[in-house]
Amino acid sequence: MALSKFHHQESREQLLELLIDYHNSGKYDEDLNRAGELAIDHIKNMTCAEIEVKSPAITLDIDETTLSNDWNLVNPANPYNADSWDKWVAQACAPAIPKTLELFDLAKERNIDIFFITGRHPEQKQITEDNLTKSGYQGWNEIFTEPRFSEKNQFLVFPEAATYKTAARWSLIQRGYRILLNMGDQYSDIKGDFADMTVKLPNPFYFIV
Ligand SMILES: [Mg+2]
Numbered sequence: 001m002a003l004s005k006f007h008h009q010e011s012r013e014q015l016l017e018l019l020i021d022y023h024n025s026g027k028y029d030e031d032l033n034r035a036g037e038l039a040i041d042h043i044k045n046m047t048c049a050e051i052e053v054k055s056p057a058i059t060l061d062i063d064e065t066t067l068s069n070d071w072n073l074v075n076p077a078n079p080y081n082a083d084s085w086d087k088w089v090a091q092a093c094a095p096a097i098p099k100t101l102e103l104f105d106l107a108k109e110r111n112i113d114i115f116f117i118t119g120r121h122p123e124q125k126q127i128t129e130d131n132l133t134k135s136g137y138q139g140w141n142e143i144f145t146e147p148r149f150s151e152k153n154q155f156l157v158f159p160e161a162a163t164y165k166t167a168a169r170w171s172l173i174q175r176g177y178r179i180l181l182n183m184g185d186q187y188s189d190i191k192g193d194f195a196d197m198t199v200k201l202p203n204p205f206y207f208i209v
Contacts, residue, residue: 019205023070031202036099039183039199043106046180051110057141057177058107059169059195060100061184062118064203067094067131080206089124092131097201100183101136108139112180116143117168117189119161119208144168161208166192 022028043058060066069088078084088094107114120128122145129143146164147157158164165188169179173194182195185203 022204028202032097033099035199035201036097036103039181039197040099040103040106042181042197042199043103043110043112046110051112051180053178055113055175055177056111057113057115057172057179058103058181058183059115059117059172059179060104060182061165061186061189062116062120062128062132062143063094064097064185064205065183065189065201066097066100066104066116066137067135068097069094086124089120089131090127092127092134094131094135096135096137103183104137104140113177114140115168115172116140117165118143119146119164121145121148144171161186161188162191165189166194169194 063069104114116132118128125143125145128145132140146161149157158167165184169182169192172179179195181197181199182190183199183201184190185201186208187200188208190198190200
């Protein structure tokens with residue numbers, strides 16, 4: 001069904017149905033795998049000389065890139081909101097996205113440092129580390145979490161996710177790293193500079209500016 005045919009409330013329901021079908025038919029997983037393979041092939045095909053730069057690194061987003069939050073993407077009975085999201089994160093039970101775990105292990109094998117740059121907040125860092133470990137990720141270098149407010153004036157520290165994520169990559173460059181690959185499911189994960197290659201994973205379920 002063409003998206004242009006959707007109207008108002010009915011359209012919203014039809015769109016939801018379409019997304020649920022995309023997810024449950026296995027097509028979402030197929031697309032995730034295909035994009036993940038691009039990243040894996042990129043690292044696999046690099047020569048030792050290409051990797052043996054001073055400090056090679058990759059940067060990964062977490063939600064819908066490293067961990068899957070399927071429960072909430074396609075369950076109209078349990079829609080996303082700030083509370084349900086925080087409760088889900090606190091359970092630390094999101095499974096790994098298989099191709100990303102494969103990429104992660106390959107990077108470790110090739111002595112490439114691994115950094116997570118997530119929109120999750122500093123108070124969620126420990127629980128996120130627990131979740132990553134439980135789902136099979138071990139041996140990353142550091143997790144960047146996004147500060148929620150500035151302490152002084154309670155304004156958002158970064159106006160957009162892309163600004164924060166670009167700044168985090170820049171801080172790695174400042175520390176002498178070369179980012180061989182940056183991967184995320186949002187355009188705000190890959191917008192901006194400071195990586196040799198970017199891979200965008202599919203996510204038609206939500207959009208983060
Ligand atoms: Mg994400």
